[in-house]
Amino acid sequence: MSTSTAPAAGPPRFPFSAVVGHDDLRLALLLNAVHPGVGGVLVRGEKGTAKSTAVRALAALLPSHAVVDACRFGCDPAAPDPSCPDGPHPAGAAGGPRPARLVELPVGATEDRLVGSLDLEKALSEGRRAYQPGLLADAHRGVLYVDEVNLLHDHLVDLLLDAAAMGRAHVERDGVSVSHAARFLLVGTMNPEEGELRPQLLDRFGLTVEVRASRDVDTRVEVTRRRMAFEDDPAGFVARFAPDETATAARLRAAQAHVSAVAVSDRELRRIAFVCARFDVDGMRADLVITRAAAAHAAWEGRDAVTADDVRVAARLALPHRRRRDPFDEPGLDPAELDRALADAEDHLGPEDDPDPDDDPDPGGPGPDDPAGPQDGPDGPDAGEEPDDADPTGDTPPAGGDPRGDGGTGTGARAEAPGTDGTDGATDPATPGDDRAPETAEAPAGGDGGDGRAVVVGDAARLHRATVRKFTVPGLGAGAPGRRSRARTDAGRVVRPSGAGTTRAADLHLPATVLAAAPHQAGRGRRGPGLLVHRDDLRRAEREGREGNLVLFVVDASGSMAARKRMTAVSGAVLGLLRDAYQRRDKVGLVTFRARSAELALPPTSSVPTAQQRLSRLRTGGRTPLAGGLLKARAVLDAERRRDPRRRPLVVLLTDGRATVAARDGGDPVADSRRAAGLLAADGVHTVVVDCEAGHVRLGLAAPLAAAAGGELVTLDELTADSVGDLVRETRSARAA
Secondary structure, rough: OOOOOOOOOOOOOOOOOHOOOOOHHHHHHHHHHHHHOOOEEEEEEEEEEOOOHHHHHHHHHOEEEEEOOOOOOOOOEEEOOOOOOOOOOOOOHHHHHHHHOOOOOOOOOHHHHHHHHHOHHHHOOOOOOOEEEOOOHHHHOOOEEEEEEHHHHHHHHHHHHHHHHEEEEEEEOOEEEEEEEOEEEEEEEHHHHOOOOOHHHOOOOEEEEEEEEOOHHHHHHHHHHHHHHHHEEEEEEEHHHHHHHHHHHHHHHHHHHHHHHHEOOHHHHHHHHHHHOOOOOOOHHHHHHHHHHHHHHHOOOOOOOOOOHHHHHHHHHHHHHOOOOOOOOOOOHHHHHHHHHHHHHHHHHOOOOOOOOOHHOOOOOOOOOOOOOOOOOOOOOOOOOOOOOOOOOOOOOOOOOOOOOOOOOOOOOOOOOOOOOOOOOOOOOOHHHHHHOOEEEEOOOOOOOOOHHHHHOOOOOHHHHOOOOOOOOOOOOOOOEEEEEEEEEEEEEEEEOOOOOOOHHEEOOOOHHHHHHHOOOOOOOOOOOOOOOOHHHHOOEEEEEEOOEEEEEEEEEEHHHHHHHOOOOOOHHHHHHHHHHOOOOOEEEEEEEEEEEEEEEEEOOOOOHHHHHHOOOOOOOOOOOOOHHHHHHHHHHHHHHHHOOOOOOOEEEEEEOOOOOOOOOOOOOOHHHHHHHHHHHHHOOOEEEOOOOOOOOOOOOOHHHHHHHHOOOOOOOOOOOHHHHHHHHHHHHHHHH
C-alpha cells in the first residue's frame, strides 16, 4: 500500500508545520490521526485563528491508502467490508492508491446529503431501488471536517457523532436499508460567540481545544509574515517547509503502526479513573478517551508504555468540555487543579514498586492516602471535608440574623409589606415616587446581598434550574429549525401533500404521487406491471416540525423593581427562560429600561451564555420608562426582521406594569406604554407579560398592558411548570384542541 502523503490535485495547502503556535490544536489533531478511536476534535475559538487552516493542512500528512476499484465506499482490497453496498468484494480485489480525503460538511447540509438516500431518478425511471451514498461514505478512511459545527442542526450532529463512534453508518429511510463502514477523523470548529453546542453533544467529541490569537507582538508578526509569503508564492512556501512536512508525516505513520502495541498498565488505568472521578465527569466516555489519547501520545513520543506525562496531556485535552453541569457553565480546566488531582492520584496509588495496597505492613496505621489516616473513597484526602465555601448553617438562618427574614438569599417566607422593600409601595404609578430608589451598581461576587449583583444568587439559581413554562408563537412559521413553535420544516411529520414538484426522495409524498399518475396510465400506453410516472405527477410532502424563534427579553430594571426579593425572582425567571431558549435553539436578545431611557443590553445572538453574562451585570434603579423600553424592543425587532425575515419573534416583558416616564413631553406614562404595546400587536409580535408585582398592595397594571399587546399574562409564581395540576390542565387542553 502506498504511503505517499501528497494531497489530491488542487491548489497548494498551507503546510501543517508552518502553523505558528497553537501547539495544543496541532497535538490534538495528530493524536486523533494516530488513534481514530479517540473520537475526534472540537476546536473552539475566536474568528481568524487558523482553525480551518490547520485542519485542512492535516489531510496532506495522512498516508494514502488502497481502495477497491469502482467502490464508492472506499473498501480496502486487503480487508473489504463484507456489508459494502457495492460488494461483496473478493479478498484481494483489484485496487489502487487514493490520497486521504478531506470531506467538508456545509452548515446547510440535509440529512440525505449526510447519510445518503434513495436515488429517486433511478427508482422512478428504471424501477429499481438504488442507494446514493452521502458524505459519510466519502469521508471513510479520511477526514470529515465540520466548520461552524455549533450552527449545524442537532439531529445531523447526532448522526455524524454516532457514525464516528461506531465506525459505521446505518441508513434506514426512503425504503432503503443500508449499512456501510464510516471510519474517519472527525474535526469540528466553532466560534462560541455564535452559539454553544449542547453539553450532550460536547461530550461526544473526544478532545477539545481552545484557540485564541496570540497577544505577543513577535508571534503576530510571524503569523502575518508567513501568510503573506504563502499568498505571494504558494509553491515556494510549500517547498520551504517540505522537509518538516515529510518528517512529521513519517513520524505519524510510525506512531500509527506502533499505537496498538503500546501498553497501558493497571496503575495508569487507576490514575485515569481517579482523575475522572475527582473532576466528577459523567459516564465512562472520559476514561476511555483519556486512555486512548494517552496511548496515542506515547506512540507519538516513541514510547512502548503509557506514563503519567501521557495521562496528563490526554486529560488536559479530554476533560475541559466534560466539566459542564449546565448550559451556562463555561468549558475549561485549570492546569493547577489538574496538577493537584494528579498529585493526589499519585498519593492514592502509592509507591510504584508496591502495586498491591493490601500488602501494607501496618494495616492499623495510616493509609497511603493521608498521613493522618485512611480515606473512605477514591476522591482523595478532601473527600470527607466540607468545601471552603459551604454554608455551615445550611438553609436555616441563624437566630436573630438577617432582619429581612430571608437569610440574605431572598428566600424567606415573610410577606413583603408596602414600603419595606426599598420601593414606593402603594405610590401612584404616575408619580415619580420611585425616584427615591437608589441606583444599584454591580458588586463583587460574594457580597452581602445589598446590591444588584448579589441578588442573582438565591432564588435566581433555583428558578434558573427549574422547568419553566414553554411559550410559543401562535400560527405556523417557516423559520430556522428549533424546538419551540410550529413550523414547516424539511424534517418532521408529514401533514399533507402539495402540488409542487420535487426531485428528492425525502420530499416525495408517495401515495399522492401514485394517485396523480394512476388516471393517466392508459393514455401513456402502459402495458406491463410498472407505473408510468411523469415529473408533473410528483407530489411534495409538506412536513411540520418545530422552529427556533427570536426571544427578546425586555426587563424592567427601574427603582420599582429594585427590591431585593423582587429583583432576585426576576433575575431567576430570566435565567430560567434563557436556559429554556438555549435548549430550544432560539436566538435571544436583551433590552433593559431604567432611569429615562432603554438600551439594547444584548443584540440578538445565538450565544445564550453571553446573555446570561450580560444579565449578571444588570444595573437597577431610577424611574420607569416602560414605553421607551417597548419602543426600543420594536426597533430591535424591526431591524432583525430585515436581517432574518423567516425567524418569528417572541417578546417576554418582565415588569410590574408601572410607568413614570412618558414617551413624549407632556404625555401620560401609563397610556403611552399601552399604546407602545399596541404597536407590537399591530406588527404581529406575540408578547408574554410576566407580572412581577409583589406585596400586599397590588395595582394590577400588568393585565391591561398584556391586553393592549394582545398577548399572554403570567405571574412569576406561574412561570414554572412543576406542579401536577398545571401539567394535567395543559395535557387536557392539548387533547381537547
